[in-house]
Amino acid sequence: xxxxxxxxxxxxxxxxxxxxxxxxxxxxxxxxxxxxxxxxxxxxxxxxxxxxxxxxxxxxxxxxxxxxxxxxxxxxxxxxxxxxxxxxxxxxxxxxxxxxxxxxxxxxxxxxxxxxxxxxxxxxxxxxxxxxx
Ligand SMILES: [Zn+2]
Ligand SMILES: [Zn+2]
Numbered sequence: 001x002x003x004x005x006x007x008x009x010x011x012x013x014x015x016x017x018x019x020x021x022x023x024x025x026x027x028x029x030x031x032x033x034x035x036x037x038x039x040x041x042x043x044x045x046x047x048x049x050x051x052x053x054x055x056x057x058x059x060x061x062x063x064x065x066x067x068x069x070x071x072x073x074x075x076x077x078x079x080x081x082x083x084x085x086x087x088x089x090x091x092x093x094x095x096x097x098x099x100x101x102x103x104x105x106x107x108x109x110x111x112x113x114x115x116x117x118x119x120x121x122x123x124x125x126x127x128x129x130x131x132x133x
Contacts, residue, residue, distance in 0.1 A: 015049050015066050017041050023102060023115055023124045024053055024064075030110060030126065032058035039064065047071060053105070061108040072101055089116055089127050096120030099127070 017039045025035035036056040044050030044065070051064040076087075089099040099116035102124065106112050112129045 017051055020051050020053070020064055020066065020103065023117075024105075026124050027115060027126050029055040029058060029060055030107070030113070031055065031060045034058070060110070063106040064103050065106065066103040067101075089125075091118035091120060091123070092125050093123045094118060094121040099125075104129075 021037055021039040024037040024039065028035045029037065032055060034055065034057040037053050038056055039051050039053045042050045042052050042063075047068070048071075049066040049068075051066070052061070053064050054061050087099060087101075088097055090097050091099065096118055098119040100119060102115045102117055104112065104114050114127045114129060115124055116127050117124045
C-alpha cells in the first residue's frame with residue numbers, strides 16, 4: 001500500500017489545495033454530479049499530501065491523497081505492467097488510451113477512485129478503484 005511507505009521526506013513544492021479543488025470540480029461529485037467541492041489541507045504522511053474535500057451540495061466527504069511524482073515513478077518502475085492499469089485507462093472525453101495519475105480519493109461512503117488526466121486531451125477524469133485490488 002502506497003500510504004505505508006516510509007522513505008525520508010525531502011524538500012518539495014507544496015500542492016495548492018485550489019488545484020485539487022479545480023480538478024475535483026472539473027470531474028464533479030460522484031454522488032450528486034455537482035461541482036461544488038471545498039478542499040482544505042490536513043496533516044498527512046510526510047511522503048504524501050492530504051486534503052479533505054467536501055461536496056457543498058450533498059455533503060459527500062473524501063480524503064484526497066497526493067503522492068509526489070518521484071514516489072509514483074518509483075512505484076511504477078517496480079510494478080508489473082498489469083498493475084499499471086490506470087495508465088492504460090480510456091478517456092471518456094476523447095477516447096484516447098493512456099493517463100497520468102494525479103491523486104487518489106478515499107470516500108467516506110462509496111467507491112474510492114483515482115483522478116487521472118488524459119495524455120491526449122489533458123482533461124481529468126475518474127478511475128474507480130475496484131474492490132480487491
Ligand atoms: Zn455531491
Ligand atoms: Zn482525452
